[in-house]
Amino acid sequence: MSPKHLDGDVVAVIPGQWITHFHTIAAYAAFVAAFLFGISLHYHKIVANQYFGYPVEWFPSVSATIGDRYPERSVFQLLIAICSGPRFLLVFLLYCLVNRKGESGAKWLAGVGIFRTLTCGGWTYVTSTDDHDWHDIFMISYLVATIPWTVGCLMLSPTNPTTSKCRRYLAGAFFGTLFPLVYFFIQHKVHRVPGAYTIYAFFEWSLVLSDVAFDAVTALDFSTFEITVRDVKGLSRGEKKRVQDVVLEEQKDKPIGQIFGAKFDWQELLDAVSDVYVGLTFWSVFTSLGPCVWYFPLWHMGISGYETALMTTISPMLLGIPPLRRLVTRYVSAVHFTSGAAGLLAYLVQSPRGRLGAVSIAVWQGCLAWTASWSGARGDPKKLEARISAFLLGLMASSIAKFACWTNNPTWPIMNAQNGGWNKTGIVCFMLAIGWAFYRQPQTTMSSVQQPTEDPKGSFAPAALGLGGLFFGLHAMLSDSSTMIAWVWEGYPVRGPLAVPHGSWTIFTMGAGLLLGLFYPNIARSWRAFGIASVGAAVVTTLHNWTGYYGALALTLYLCAMTPVLITNAVRFPPGRTFFLGFFAYNIVVLFNVWVVAYAFVPGGPLVREHTDWVMATTMIFLGCGVFSVLQNEGTPAEQKSFQPPPNPAARKQRAYYLYILLFLQLLSASIAYLRFPAYNYEPYHKDNKLITAGIWTIHFSIDNDMWSSERRMESLIRETELDLVGLLESDLQRIIMGNRDTTQYLAEQLGMWVDYGPGPDKHTWGCALLSKFPIINSTHHMLPSPVGELAPAIHATIEAYGELIDVYVFHSGQEEDPEDRRLQTEYLTTLMGQSNRPGILLSYLITRPHQGNYNTWVGEKSGMKDIDRTDWDRWCEYILYKGMRKIGYARLSRGTITDTELQVAKFIVGAPEGTGDFVPEERMPMALRFPALFRGQGVRGHRYHVFGEPRYFV
Known part of the structure; x- marks a missing residue:
């Protein structure tokens, strides 16, 4: 007979909270011991960094x-290593704690905990050194794993006011610390502020x-556990008991209780993820329409007719037909499918016209x-809030995808496997x-059409105009x-x-705006x-610099907060006329936003010339x-003034799933920022020879001849020509019609170069x-006189190259049709260049024949500038001028299919006296000073030395 269980059968009993305590003590001991040893033995070494040491930096x-x-x-x-055992036990005990009947999230949380523990070991044992x-x-x-771990602990742990409060505060402290951490790291790394790294260390x-401390809170939960060690020959008796939740009555009506107090449901989480990804796909398709349309007026140098594709957004007018409205609402998933399929598969169409047609269909279907x-959800606040949240989170996800891919959405039809x-x-x-x-769909009743509980007040037009301003602001x-x-x-220095x-x-503020609009709509709509x-x-x-950006963040917060408010209000009205007028108003402001800069090429353009302020005023x-x-339409005046959130049946567990997605997106954004942060350890290609290779290139807005994004091929050509300096023209892409892109981000990070964006989109x-490749010490942006034609931008930068300060000018003059503009611009920049006694390089787009007209002002005593090659008669737009340095080489490379303009390149020696300028054969030049042989003959990818057939060299 087996022995009975007596007290003597129990070998040991370990209170559950001791596991947490041991984990906390071991973890803190590891960091504290390392800190004490470090400051005792190597204090001055561990507080020093690449810029400063003790006493400027004094905390490691x-x-x-x-x-x-x-x-x-x-x-x-x-x-x-000692801490790892308690750590795995902590994860196990937490699994036991939350593994209640019907709860499907316990295994998921345990998996996250194990993965998080293993990655902790990764960065612990594989140091940055x-x-x-x-x-x-x-x-x-x-x-990244900290987000689902934090959310899972908040969501799945038994409801307890003390643990819930501690976890919320500690989670807020953890994620809130990330922002000042990044800020002071930038102050140290970019601005090289003395002492900034010490402050960064405190936040770290x-x-x-x-x-x-967040994991230390589990001690309160584990106080109901005992780990018992018994004689293996004994028989266990009694049934396994589960931890009983203590549901506190005072928590049930609070927002946190409504959101996190319900049982976790995997299907509802997948519903939210699915909706958000459909939103992401819509914004990917919606934002791709502009670049596809832009291709055509770009090549026509004026109105092409394809601009009418912008009007595909007005498809909601079909919902004014009742049978069609019922059909579309019933099969809305099918309409979403046609939109996403047409937009995402458009990249397979080789013809630019065909691609634009596919995207136009996708946008038409998506807006519908x-x-x-x-x-269709206007009578169901819960479902309506879910759809609106998915729409805005989809925009955030699209923006994060562009953040990760250097401002290109990787699913756009101008992208393919070759260009990223x-x-x-x-x-x-x-x-x-x-x-x-x-x-x-059958379970979530997506096909049902809900009616509003009461008729709306007032006209539909103000609600529609509000939508137009909202859609334009978001886009x-x-x-x-x-x-x-x-x-x-x-410009520089960075301010x-x-x-x-x-x-x-910006992305964090978007998320904060969504939370404000969901939880406190009375504040948002005031x-x-x-x-x-x-x-x-x-x-x-x-305004500009930080002051201007703070204004941008305020506007960002408001736009995202008003998204649920304005859409909820608009669906009270007939959808056909309301959303038709809303998208039509959006289209008008989009065209307005193009007209202010393209005024020289469109009818009536001069009337709105340079009036971005009018665009912003119209939006507001x-x-x-x-x-x-x-x-x-929203409540009584007293209710509208209240800061308390109104009763909303959507404030349940459904909202929690969208908040989890929001948290994931925020940490993903921060991770991308960390991974993309530049090293700023750039070096020129031939520093031993004090060589500067400079180029000028008109990049045609990074859309190539066949309507593909061209950044990667541009990067290859700049790298292969070994350019230390390059001026880019037609490079401002930060408008809806151009896709809100920035080519310079990709080029600067991949090539290892400092970048000055030049005059901004405003x-x-x-x-x-x-x-x-050289540090930019100072830069100023100039808008040159342009009384008639398009504005002429210029950058005047001072770089430090091989111990000398050198002025670099990048300039794009006005059009051929405006000779007086070009004369005034010539006088302005010539005077600016003549005021400096430093060596200088002009990388420019001048629109003049050699030795004719304005050329004789550019090249002369007033500016002090000389032509890189006075014998090159076959120029009209691009010119490279210089002074105070020795020129040794000049080449012209054909454009290939990237753009409509060639790349011109010149080589200079810093610190050497100017030579005679006589031509010499390549054989007399050292190998390090020669142009790459790669581009001789047929060259590569359509790029070859042309006009002369080979580079030119000088003494």
């Missing part, structure tokens, strides 16, 4: 403390402490589908998302995270935000909020109309930019 970072020196590195790794790339990969993976240590989705497209991946993900929507300002940063950029990493700040947003719009339009007036309509030019 976590990475320097735990990974750089012996013995602190070994002590840290030993204690972290060992392998910087893998250290970063493990660290980013750990941070705070991140570690709050992360460990989303309008039907919203209007993820078209096939996008198609597969979309098919999975829309397939899930079809599968879930023009927020479809790319760097657009408004380009608006406020003023404002950078596209990387501050694009993640006239006070509208006034603040109007001030923000005025600030970003008229339209939004104000929407606010007026909302306040007519300056109404076609743009110019400067890329430099």
Whole structure:
């Protein structure tokens, strides 16, 4: 007979909270011990960085403390190894805690916990000194896994006011610390601010402490557990008991209780993910229409007729026909499918006209589908909120995809496998998302048409105009995270935000705006909020640097907060006329936004010349109309003034799933900012020879002859020609019609160059930019006199090359049809160049014949500039001028299929006296000073030395 279970059968009993305590003590001990050893043995070494040492920097970072020196590195790794056992037990006990009957998230949370533990070991044992790339990969993976771990603990753990409160505060501290952490890292890395790295180190240590503290809270949950060790020969008796949840009555009516208190449902999470991905696909298709349309007027140099494709957004007018409205609403998933399929598969069409046609169909169907989705749910606040949240989160996801891919959406029809497209991946993900929507349609009653509970007040027109202003604001300002940063950029030294990493700040503000609109719509729709947003719009339009960007963030917050408010209000009215007028108003402002810069090529253009302020004012007036309509239809005046959120049946677990997606997107954005952050350790190609190779290229807005994005081929040519300086013209793409892109981001990061964007999108030019292997010490942007024709932009930059300061000028003059403009511009820039005694290089687009007209002003005593090759008679647009340096080479490379203009290249020696300028054969030039032989004969990819057939060299 087996022995009975007596007290003596129990070998040991370990209280569950002891596991947490041991984990917390071991983790903190590892960091504290490494810190104490580090400051005791290597204090001055671990506080020093590449710019400053003690006493400017006096507190070590976590990475320097735990990974750089012996013995602190070994002590840290030993204690972290000891910590790993309790860590895995902690994950196991948490699994036991949340593994309740009917709960499907326990295994998922355990898997996340194990993955997070393994990645922690990755960045712990592979330090940045060992392998910087893998250290970063493990660290980013750990941070990304922290989101589902945090959310899962909040969502699945038994409801307890103390643990819930502690977890929320610690999670907020952890994620909130990321933003000042990034800020001070930029102050150190970019601005080289003394002492900034010390402040950064404090936030880095705070991140570690709050992360460990978050897991320490499990001690409160595990107090109901005991780990019992019994004699293996004994028989267990009694049934397995599960931890009982303590549901507290006082939590049930609070927002956090409504959102996180319900049981987790995988199907509902997949519903949310599916909806958001359909939203992402819509915004990918919607934002691709502009670049596809732009291709045609670009080549026609004026109205082409294809601009009418912009009107495909007015398809919701079909919903004014009742039978058609019922049909579309019933089969809305099918309409979404036709939109996504046409838009994502358009890249397979080789003909630019055919591709534009496919995208136009996709946009037509997409606008129709989303309008039907919203209007069909107008009697169901829960479903309507879900559709609106998916729409805005889809925009955020699209913006993050562009953030990750250097401002190109990887599923656009101008992308393919050769230039960085993820078209096939996008198609597969979309098919999975829309397939899930079809599968879930009967259960989620997507086909039902709900009626509003009461008739709307007032006319539909103000509500529609509000939609027009909203759609334009979201598309023009927020479809790319760097657009408004380009608006406020003023050159070097850096005095404002950078596209990387501050694009993640814009995305974070978008998420905050969505939360404001969902939880506190009374605040968002108030006239006070509208006034603040109007001030923000005025600030970003008229001011620059950080001040201008703060205005941009205020506008961003408002636009996203008003998205659920304005759409919820608009669906009260007949959808056909309301959304037709809304999208029509959007189209008018889009054309207005093009006209202000393209005034020289469109009818009536001079009337709106250079009036981005009018565009912004129109947008805000339209939004104000929407606010007026909302306040007519939303509650009593007393309710509208309340700061408390109104009762909303959607404030349930459904909202939680969209918040989880939002948290994931925010951390993904921060991770991309971290991974893309530049190293700023750039070097010229031939520093031993004090050589500068400079080029000028008109890049035709990065759309090639066949309507493909051309950044990657541009990068290859610039790299192969070994350019240390390159001026780019026709480079401003930060408008709806051009896709809100920035080619210079990709080129600068891939080539390892500093970049100056030039006059921003609010300056109404076609743009110019400067890329430099040498640090840009100072730069100013100039708008040259242009009383009649298009504005002429210029950059005057001072670089430090081989210990000398050199002026570089990048310039695009006005059109051939405006001779007086070009004469005034010549006088302006010639005077500017003549005022400097430093060596200089002009990389320019002059529109003049050699030795004729304005050429004799550019080249002369007033400017001090000389022509790179006075014998080159076959020029009209591009010229390279110089002074104070020795020219040794000049070449012209054919354009291939990238653009409509060749690349001109010149070589200079810094610090050497100017030579005679006589031609010499290539054989007399050292190999390091020669142009690449790659482009001789037929060259590569259509690029070859032409006109002369070979480079020219001088002495």
